[in-house]
Amino acid sequence: GESVGLHLPTLSVQEGDNSIINCAYSNSASDYFIWYKQESGKGPQFIIDIRSNMDKRQGQRVTVLLNKTVKHLSLQIAATQPGDSAVYFCAVRTSGSRLTFGEGTQLTVNP
């Protein structure tokens, strides 16, 4: 099976700083990874994904880094804004189309 964990359940940053949220996974055969953002009272929203044949992928203000050697995934948010405050989940494809989710990191952005 697959287990997915996050290093910190909470992260507090100042507005304008960069944020880094980390995730570890257990199955070296995992080949697809997604970061989701969940605002209070809402469903998870896709942020960015990466396949195992890549080490880095960039979106708008977000970057995902994948280190397959140590089975570690990170999400970097540049110039964090108050609207970025939410819970962030990493998800790892286990088999077929199934995803295993981590427990989430609560990001709080202080003005």
Next chain:
Amino acid sequence: NAGVTQTPKFRILKIGQSMTLQCTQDMNHNYMYWYRQDPGMGLKLIYYSVGAGITDKGEVPNGYNVSRSTTEDFPLRLELAAPSQTSVYFCASSYGQGGYNEQFFGPGTRLTVL
């Protein structure tokens, strides 16, 4: 497109009652999923479906049933509600081709069993 819609938004059940959580998607996705999310936790897969007429168990299927008679709809049935089923339930869908596609989530149903 409305995306993934879920009804109801909230529901309170008594122990032993039954109910159906509705989920509909208008993106013509083949794959659909039901998750539960307990407070402060990640999402756990209950059931999923790779197409109309095909369903399979996820991590935590006990106490639930599903059916998939159409591409659009994937209802989740609770037959004998128990306090342990108090949770937020999310439905999701994806293209599902080879698994290299994101899952789109609905807004959730908050269920309390007393």
